[in-house]
Amino acid sequence: MSSGTPPRGGERDGSRGRTRVVVTGRGVVSPLGGSWSETWAALLEGRSGIGPLTGMETDDLPVRIGGEIKDFDPEAYLPRKTARRLDRSVQLAIAAADQAVRDSGLEVTPESATRTAVVLGSASGPTRTATAAHEAMVTRGPRAVSPFFFAVSGVDSAAGEVSLRFGLQGPSTCMTTACATGSTCLGEAMRMIRFGLADVVIAGGVDDSLTRIDVNGAAMTQALSRRNDDPQRACRPFDTARDGFVMSAGAGVVVLESEEHALRRGATIHGELAGYGATTDAFHVTAPHPEGMPAQRAALQALAEAGLTPEDVDYVNAHGTGTPKNDSTEIKVIRGVFGDRATEIPISSIKSMTGHMLGASGAVEAITALEVIKTGEVPPTINCDDPEDPELDFVPHKARTHHVDVAVSNSFGFGGHNAVLVLRRWQPAD
Template identity: 55%
Template sequence: MRAGAVRETRRRVVVTGYGAVTPVGPDVPSLWQALLSGRSGIGTVTGFDPDGLPVTIAGEVRDFDPLVYMPKRAVRRLDPFAQYALAAAVQAVDAAGLTVPVSRPDRMGVLIGSGYGAEKTIIKAAEALITEGPRGVSPYFAVSGGSDSAAVEVAMRFGAQGPSGSMSTACATGATCIGDAARMIATDVADVMVAGASDDCLTKADMAATAKTGVLSRRNDDPAGASRPFDLGRDGFVMSAGAGVVLLEEAGHAMRRGAEILAEVAGYAATTDAYHLTSPDPEGRGLQRAMRLALSDADADVTDIDYINAHATGTDGGDRVEITALRQVFGERLAKIPLTSVKSVLGHMMGAASAVDLIATVEAMRTGTVPPTTNCTEPEDPELDFGTREAGRREIRTAMSNSFGFGGHNAVLVVRSFDGG
């Protein structure tokens, strides 16, 4: 079947709500306010004793009360990553005004992934086994120790009986889950999908291991200034925790119930570098292909893009490769498009990062405001607009959100304003 014919027969997918738990606050309003003001969520680690680590800063989730979103019994059994996911999902469903259970629960699904899964629960179980023996291991570990535990809890909370599960594509996980969930709706597998990702891998073991790869910033004496995407003074990314979840619906389903439509998921593509465990292909060929495929999927071209939310984490090689790939795809047009990274404020939320990136992208479209790349005081490429110029109001009808991660995973989403047609 022709690509055009496939596009004509597939169903349209829209975003009607979203939620987030991040280092700058427990919801989307606090997230958006921090992004616009440049208020950093990065600080010295408090969740454990970082003594002996070369890196002692991170973007921890603070001011989050899980009891606002779930009963005590759920808090006791759930890893923090799953608590964040459930909270973000509740926010998304509430924001969308969706009455649950829906009339067709078999047509509602959940796809919430994680780069690391129930990391703290796994470590706690291992420590209990060593110090107390088998009796010390909680029975909850059997059901809450997997990366699918967040999706399970969300499905049970809303009575979703359609497809559900968890995926992991490292730092691209959120975009992968959202893109694949959108395809489930587009191909008539589901009418409603709760999709996104969550991570909390801020443990001493994970930070020690990641620091050894050389990708983390060691600007311990300046936490707020440590995450510096696209800046010549960058020295690595900052590990963070949190979740981002969106509610996706088939457009007709959303319109029939009178929902406010925030954006349309117009295009999605995923590719793999198959180059290196941690480093991207130096030419960014996989990312280039993902961007071109996502544009094609959206029936759009580079002239349609009004804003790009970059993956840019603040690593020397990663940021440079992304710019190289963008220049190859967009050419001279790139200099006219705002290109910013919200990781300058949030740090890198690992698997959850790309879900929060998409939320920020839609907020930029809705408000006509581009969040700046905070800390980018000496841009690597002076020709490009990293959100460091005077922005003001800007009409954004179509935007792109890029994600790529360890293992060579690339995922690109294209969203546009919904025309109601």
């Protein structure tokens, strides 16, 4: 479809007769910036947000680099008293949700509140709060633990706090599928609207696990890059010299609405979330299925739900972590799904610049895919100097102009979780 043909409309929608789900708001806090506009500008520049970790002591750790959130002020979004009781990850989630709601122009009324849901997940939850509480108890005794700890330390804290902030009384849930969490939350939120359970869903993912125990724990699995002396070149998706992913913090949130609801209130529609597929490898706790067959099925399920085929896809936003096994398997997945067309489709991994934001990655990458559709600008995969599969187009080093109507966004997680989203250019049905 890169030939400039008109965007596809409802006549190609396999869900014709079912509710179409559109994106009207986007919010991002990432190592590249405190908003989506800042993040997007950095992605197009091919700028890395990875550097030496400054928020903790790292001298004795095997990995001393990561993607930190710099210059974030929670009091720009929250009263000081509220911000002080919340984990940093929850603060990030509220900031991204606030941005997304503002972007959407959504106004919550007592009537609409009951039809507005939240699906907001995290791979790790409020780990900073948990580790700080444990340290306080060990060093200063039981009375040093905050009375708020039990209420704010659950993995569902972000979902509950976002509901509370906006007064939302529809379903509120936290879903966790490891590194696929953000995509899972968007996909399940889409189905919630299609099943008639809500008109609007605030959906996304968040994580800030840059603590000594989390970074060291990931390093002990041999999953992290150890290029401590060259952090901006450490994350190398699909490059033959890759040696692991880089752990980062971040939050990505979207406002999803039924098309009817969005049109009725005159919202600006950024694009359509058209399909979602989810499978499980059932192979290994950390390693992907060696042939990637379950992940291929997830992609084909997502396309089928969207009423599309692999021939319709113009861009792939890859999971692309930079670990040896993930990238080799994802290459097999892409070739298995797209066949001979695989070499014609631009494929990029923004983790080369953001690092791996864990539960936030899938949401931020879906927002990226939407922006690619809107602007026709494809962000690069930086540090991909010697691609493992030189026939595939990983958009190395520099952004590229390319007309895109349909994009696929892949997310795969520890535990064998696979979640694939299909996003497309929105236009009203005939």
